[in-house]
Amino acid sequence: MTPTITAFERSPDRGKGLARDMRVRWALEEVGQPYDVRLLSFGEMKEPAHRALHPFGQIPTYEEGDLALFESGAIVLHIAQRHAGLLPADANSRTRAIAWMFAALNTVEPPIVERTMATLLERDKTWFDERQRMVEARVRDHLGQLSDRLGDADWLDGAFSAGDLLMVTVLQRLKGSGMLDEYPNLAAYVARGEARPAFKRAFDAQLAVFTAASTA
């Protein structure tokens, strides 16, 4: 059964692949699962029909037969548990790969999103520069620890996993900040993720949506 995901009709990042449907598209491409996409305007995302699927009125969602899911992390985990390719076979290794999924979303991502939110919502405030330096110190704390753990390995724990997939998408949010380049092994890690054919197919698919919307 072909699953259907939702994505922005016109992504606010202008096709840079930072919207959370990218994570799901990438996971589906890694496991070779075709999918359909239903595009939503910002208005449609807040309407009852979509809120029934996603209580917080966001994208992506995932529909597959009787199953309706929200939260990109949960959708990626579901895909990884259903198909080979995103989680190791050994039980302990599998559990550790899932731990890296939570680390990406619950430890590394929050201050990175906080930095982006401030850029969007607080740039004209008197406190912006001083406070942004404080937020960036929190981001750097995590980057330093993550860089130490990664060392010269290709991926966080053995073969590429759903944990790496989420961590790479989280770190991509720092592009343009210069911070990633302070940790050359992390910059190379992100580049390694982006070089995967499945990433490229997913990226091109989300970019095509933005390009079509812009020329319509």
Added chain:
Amino acid sequence: MTPTITAFERSPDRGKGLARDMRVRWALEEVGQPYDVRLLSFGEMKEPAHRALHPFGQIPTYEEGDLALFESGAIVLHIAQRHAGLLPADANSRTRAIAWMFAALNTVEPPIVERTMATLLERDKTWFDERQRMVEARVRDHLGQLSDRLGDADWLDGAFSAGDLLMVTVLQRLKGSGMLDEYPNLAAYVARGEARPAFKRAFDAQLAVFTAASTA
């Protein structure tokens, strides 16, 4: 095999049960799994021995035979997948309960933690009051949406699950803010979680650690 978790030797919340070991203790109590606790000072948390277990130098960790885990969400999921009591048996219901775990940690928690961080780190800044109102508006957005979804149900999706366990612990961080009381069904939801015998046993266990440290 009895697992060993780590917790603060002296919790910064003074035994209020807001440290993340509480989530793991509660999950273990729900499934009836005894556990050992290794207490760590703030210094020990940053040392190489602990950083080998937890790359970000935090608590809790979870050790069980050959398996070493970090991230409270991942540990709770591991416990829920190994034992009956925290996830429904039906596959789709189970996947949705896991989605609520991610929603608690990746959607609802970040602005709530941001509010707490500001209280700790930015209270003496000129911008504190104005900015805290902005953060609280983001928290209220999620609370309103969560309140709408919960309605008059006891739990988020059928029977009590690991998703409820994490969501209750996330909402508890708002105690004392008055915000939870603006959504009576959410306040009742948190109270319902706290009334569970397993919650009480976990709470008492973490409080006993703080009390012992304070009277030592």
